[in-house]
Amino acid sequence: MGDTEQPSPGAPVRISAEEVAELQAIVEGCCGVFHGVDSSYKLQRRLGPRLKALGLSSFAEYSKYLREAADGPHELAEVIEELTTHETYFFREQFQLDAFSQEVLPAIAQRRRAAQRLTIWSAGCSTGEEAYTIAMLLLESGLFSGWRLEVVGLDISRKVLSTARYGAYGSSSFRSPSIVLPGRYFTECEVDGRTCHRVADEVRSICSFRQLNLLDRAAIGRLGPADLIFCRNVLIYMGAAARRTIVDAFYDALVPGGYLLLGHSENLLNLETRFENVHLDRDLVYRRPIA
Ligand SMILES: C[S@@+](CC[C@H](N)C(=O)[O-])C[C@H]1O[C@@H](n2cnc3c(N)ncnc32)[C@H](O)[C@@H]1O
Structure with a gap:
């Protein structure tokens, strides 16, 4: 993409390795979950719609929002909902x-x-x-x-x-x-x-x-x-x-x-x-x- 080219409204927001690591650190700091929060595909797919809903254009801005906004803790709870695994069933193991x-x-x-x-x-x-x-x-x-x-x-x-x-x-x-x-x-x-x-x-x-x-x-x-x-x-x-x-x-x-x-x-x-x-x-x- 050239410097002047803007992402189309439907295109996923890209995430860099640094942005993945930053989000992973925020989630781990809150609830301890570390594994499974390192896939850029998963983060883009699960959290992309939330960025758009908040009018944010990058994952770096999203991390800043999670850390600093008054609504950050509430938004972080949504992130944890999206990224944690809830698989379970009766009489497991x-x-x-x-x-x-x-x-x-x-x-x-x-x-x-x-x-x-x-x-x-x-x-x-x-x-x-x-x-x-x-x-x-x-x-x-x-x-x-x-x-x-x-x-x-x-x-x-x-x-x-x-x-x-x-x-x-x-x-x-x-x-x-x-x-x-x-x-x-x-x-x-x-x-x-x-x-x-x-x-x-x-x-x-x-x-x-x-x-x-x-x-x-x-x-x-x-x-x-x-x-x-x-x-x-x-x-x-x-x-x-x-x-x-x-x-x-x-x-x-x-x-x-x-x-x-x-x-x-x-x-x-x-x-x-x-x-x-x-x-x-x-x-x-x-x-x-x-x-
Ligand atoms: C894969 S499920 C396990 C369910 C059940 N124990 C089983 O083995 O079938 C993991 C659950 O742990 C919860 N969890 C993850 N981090 C947590 C934390 N820091 N405090 C409380 N629950 C947490 C998740 O929300 C998820 O529902």
Whole structure:
């Protein structure tokens, strides 16, 4: 393009390597997500329309807007919505859920039998399938009749949380090959002309959802103690500093003897951490030492 040539209104705004790096740093600084935010194609396609809506002509101007404009924090929340991955489905990573049901839950039931209270977080819960899966497994276990059970779903994205709170899902949420759907936990319903399955009241009544940035240690501290934290397929997108901050916050939030369960491709190998490894028959999980 010559110096005098202007981009046509329909043409995508180009992004340079420096502009990609700057946006990546802004997103990572806010929510820790680093991987998957480095594709110029993705940034152009997902954020291009937002630049145009704001009347900005370059990604450098957009980054400046995010950093300096009064509306910058609101716009940054939109960027995070656009760039983060929300993929999830019921009964994901069945081998780990089997270990949870058959090995971890009986140990927790034994330890908490006096209090008869159990709090589990689904940290980075996306649209809620993981939290509801956990709640169904608690009910199915038969170990907690009469207990006060709480499954708390946490996510930075307001959009996914509104889906989670309503709890109605189409077929893609049921794509786990090993899924044996406990029919009594769902009722058929219609959402926007589509047949969906809504999570039954019995399950929804023990689940709640909160908007929270996992990098916000003070907000995590205010949640109160957890007996177990699932944080699956979240840290994998983050840089080392964010992973360390979040894992430390989880450690402080867990009761002594509380468990941390990560996704199958995530581990604490390269992280200095106070957690101990617990080798179960079917999985490796992490535990805050009792003493
Ligand atoms: C790929 S989903 C994982 C969903 C579910 N845990 C699973 O494994 O099926 C990752 C979720 O983490 C959320 N997330 C990313 N960074 C976050 C942060 N700093 N605080 C809270 N949630 C975050 C995203 O919004 C997204 O919904």
